[in-house]
Amino acid sequence: MINFPKNFLWGAAASAPQTEGHSLSNGKTASTWDEWYVQNPEKFQPGQGPATTSNVYELYADDVKRMQSIGMNSYRTSISWTRLLPDGKNVNPEAVSFYRDYFTKLNEAGVTPIINLFHFDMPWWLMEKGGWENRESVDAFGFYAKTAFELFGDLVQRWTTFNEPVVHIECGYLYGYHYPDVVDFKKAIQVGYHTLMAHVAAVEALKASNCEGQIGIILNISPTYARSESPEDQRAKEIADLLNGKSFLDPCALGTIPVGLKEVLADNDLLPITAENDSVRIANNTVDFLGLNYYQPRRVQAPENPQTPALTPADFYAPYDWPEKKMNIYRGWEIYPEAIYDMAMMIKDEYGNIPWYVAENGMGVANEERFLNEDGMIEDDYRIEFMQDHLQQLHNAIEKGSNCFGYHTWTFVDCWSWLNGYTNRYGFYRVDLDNNYARSMKKSGLWFKALSENNGFNK
Structure with a gap:
């Protein structure tokens, strides 16, 4: 038996825009996803926009009971900014x-809520002002965070500011997977910087509040x-790490922006516009813990014909196709x-062994109905194997002293996945889109229940 530390968090992760539904009702206003689906529905899976997703808005009470039934003792989801503050003020x-x-029911069920504030769902009212390109977004996010802490701080002890901030930056401003779908390296860096300062503003807001979280x-x-x-x-490896990892990890965990990153940006006329005292604010507002999402490694090589100054990250590093790789063919990962x-030991050795947890890890597979057994259960042994293999490596790191306190999979129930809709499924529970979003447990849910109850698993 591989045993994990006492009080280890076993759970799953999701987000408001990918699960709640009711995206333009019950007082909620549009995010960029709602508006982009209206403007360019052809970019999305046919008939699978952000309106209903997994209908958690109506089904959350029963979903909490389902979490209990598979042994989850924690759950990470997000608040919808445009649901809580439809106009940013009221x-x-x-x-x-x-x-x-929702949060009360989680606590009563023994499922610790970890609540995130932003999961790629920029309010449309703010996007019309430039979104993260506009420094006004920093104060707007700080106010939103302050409001959330005041309203829910008695129910939530662990908060996070952003999920994967690099993703909304690169997907919106370099690679075309998020709105506004532009390719502009200079804008991408500015968006990243304002995102960092918005994170800092939220940390400041929690410190100034009466919350103990x-x-x-x-x-x-x-x-x-x-x-x-x-x-x-x-x-190429060094710059890939600076842009994709250390750009947020260092200021959030250590309070400093890497000198090497500043030099790369300066050499390519990419430095963002900053404000006086920003560096002091960054230094004084480091995080209490980290959530780290892991699905796939990044393999790079030197680019063959780089532009100078760089026009995209591809001018710094190119992908390397490792011939010995094992693939998830459904995601191409x-x-x-x-x-x-390696990730766990990096946090131990280079970041003061700050407390951290696996905030996402999982395997998306298409057409899972192929694996329905005669009892109507999806036998997703591939997902169980995936978790076992990763947990074995995580346990090895914990044994070496890495300060990891939990493991969350993506995700609890099958959820809507941006432009991919429901193409790939990740959940412990299947969501039947043709039957009022009915849930049914997969085999992996039974395995996870045993994992949580035993606080480990047999090799």
Whole structure:
């Protein structure tokens, strides 16, 4: 038996925009997803927009009971900014009732809520002002965070500010997967900087409140592996780490922006506009803990024909196709459990062994109905194997002293996945889109129940 530390958090993660539904009702106003679906529905899976998703707004009470039934003792989800503050200023009382009841039911069921404030769902009213390009977004987010802490601080002891901030930056301003779907490296860096300062504003707001909770941030820190030991490939690795990992990890955990990152940006005319005293605010508002999402490693090599100054990150590093890789063919992602060990030891050795947890880890598979047995249960043994392999590596790191306090999968019930809709499924529970979003447990749910009850599993 592989045993984990006492009081280890076993749970799952999700987000408001991917699960709640009721996206333009009950007092909620539009996010960029709602508006983009109206403007360009062809970019999304046919008929699978953000309106209903998994209908958690109506089904949350029963979902909490389902969490109990598979042994979850914790759950991370997010608050919808546009539900709580439809115009950015005035509180929506129905949202307060919804979230207070939701969080209360979680606590009563012994499921510790970890509540995130932003999961890619920029309010449309703020996007019309430039979104994260506009410094006004920093204060707007700080006010939103302050409001959430005041309204729910008695129910929530662990808060996070952003989920994977690098993703809304690169997907919105470099790669076309999020609104506003532009390619502008300079804007991307400015958006990233304002996101960092918005995070700082939220940490400041919690410190100024009467809440006793802790605050962190959730980052997708995929370890970077270079093709070779050549100076060119190693430089590609270094810059990939600076842009994708250390850009948020260092200021949030250590209170400093890496000198190497500043130099790379300066050399390529990419430095953001800053404000006086920003560096002091960053230094004084480091996080209490980290959430780290891990799905796949990043493998890089030196680019063949880079532009100078750089126009995209591809001018700094190119992807490397490792010939020995094992793949999840449905997502096109490499499966490499060893990286979760490397990530854990990096946090131990380079970041003061700050408390952290696996905030997301999981396997998306298409057409899971192929694996329905005669009792109507999906036998997702591939997902169980995936979790076992990663947990083995995580346990190895904990044994070596890494300060990890939990493991959350993506996700609890199948959820809506942005432009991919419901193409790939991740949940412990199947969601039947043709039957009023009915839930049915998969085999992995039974396995997870045993995992939680035993606080470990047999090799």
